[in-house]
Amino acid sequence: MSENNYNDKAFNNGGFSRRDFVKGSAALLGGALVSQIPFSASAGAYVAGSDTLKVAVIGCGGRGTGAAIQALSTKGNVKLVAMADAFRDRLDDSYTNIQKKFEGDKKRVDVPEKNKFVGFDGYKKAIALADVVILATPPGFRPIHFEEAVKAGKHVFMEKPVATDAPGVRRVLAAAEEAKKKNLKVVMGLQRRYQNAYLETIKRINDGMIGDVVAAQAYWHNAGVWVRPRQAGQTEMEYQMRNWYYFNWLCGDHINEQHIHNIDVVNWVKNGYPVSAQGMGGRQVRNGVDHGEIYDHHYVEYTYADGTILNSQCRHIPNTMNRVEETFAGSKGRVVLSGDGKGIITDLSGKVLYNHRGKDDPNPYQTEHDILFAAIRENKPYNNAEIAAKSTMTAIMGRMATYSGQVINWDEALNSEISIMPKTFAFDAETPTKPDANGRYPIPTPGVTKVV
């Protein structure tokens, strides 16, 4: 399984076959893990276990394709019935890949031409046709799409992050409340929360194995991701949509788009969110003409209500140290966790107290869907959209700190009225940031840039 496959051609099914899934998830769903994942209590519409659950995917790129395959690999009758993407070529590639995976099985994958929607407005039509929707566009659109899915009364799998600015986070929080009232099931794609190494290790932290957690480090250091260079004939909007990683309104910068995974783990362990952040960052290497406006490194000191400090660091620079991990220091011991399935607990002398090596653990990307679909079929309340929104806010607060060079408090960050989204969505519409005559964009500058 890899979460670094930000590659145009690749789609994220976690390198996992259907046979593996049936083996892994059956054990998981019958076992203890489900009970460790909280179900809140409310009642709602019943979907009989044998009903066919109709799925629509909005955002048919790498992750949308992978998530669709995982949804269709859950137990029971599930069928992909609708797809929406801004671009026809992305939708077509995705459909071909999903069909291949299910070897043309029309019971699982049958999206007639009339149910394929292209452009900015297609999401509404696709959502209307489904029981469960997968939201996997770039995160800037998530608040709009999640709001619509909840309004239409649909169950949701949505990828992280779930917004790129504070107004977007607030929209997700409001829709999350509405979803709870309607007893809609919502699973978000912070897959460490569904991964055995994390579940087992954090259970031991909560049981007191390392005493009080007093400090944490979160790292996402690697070479960076794809670039989709400007093509002749593209409008500015099309260019930014294709090369979305490098534009804040779409991506939120890499602290939001990737490092959120590590930051969320610390929020999970602390069972809360930081009260303030300060930090620094910049773009030293990733400053080419197709690198838009985002930074290539951020270092943020987050402070939690009890004084615990999280030092968060993320870097996208080739030929530098690779490290994607979270570590914790407690009054009685230390912890190292990583997405490749490692969870190690030691006492203060270095003696190993727990050593999880999860290479054969169930694929958490699949588990997310197993849990979502089981919750729908068994009508068990399940909704972690609020966690997704607040961890997104934590990452955005870090970005606010590095862009401004100021100390940013949670309340002022969450209540910020600064929207970075376009006013209208169309391929000839105005983009929130525009290039100068040399194709360069304004870069956030500490001491100058206003963030709240």
Ligand SMILES: NC(=O)c1ccc[n+]([C@@H]2O[C@H](COP(=O)([O-])OP(=O)(O)OC[C@H]3O[C@@H](n4cnc5c(N)ncnc54)[C@H](O)[C@@H]3O)[C@@H](O)[C@H]2O)c1
């Ligand atoms: N949990 C994980 O480990 C993980 C891994 C990869 C990606 N992701 C997340 O999944 C999301 C998508 O990432 P990706 O790697 O699949 O990117 P991608 O570029 O491969 O796919 C995004 C797709 O969304 C489409 N799109 C853009 N705007 C749209 C709109 N308004 N309506 C419909 N379609 C639209 C694009 O055309 C593209 O096909 C991101 O939020 C990313 O953070 C999560």
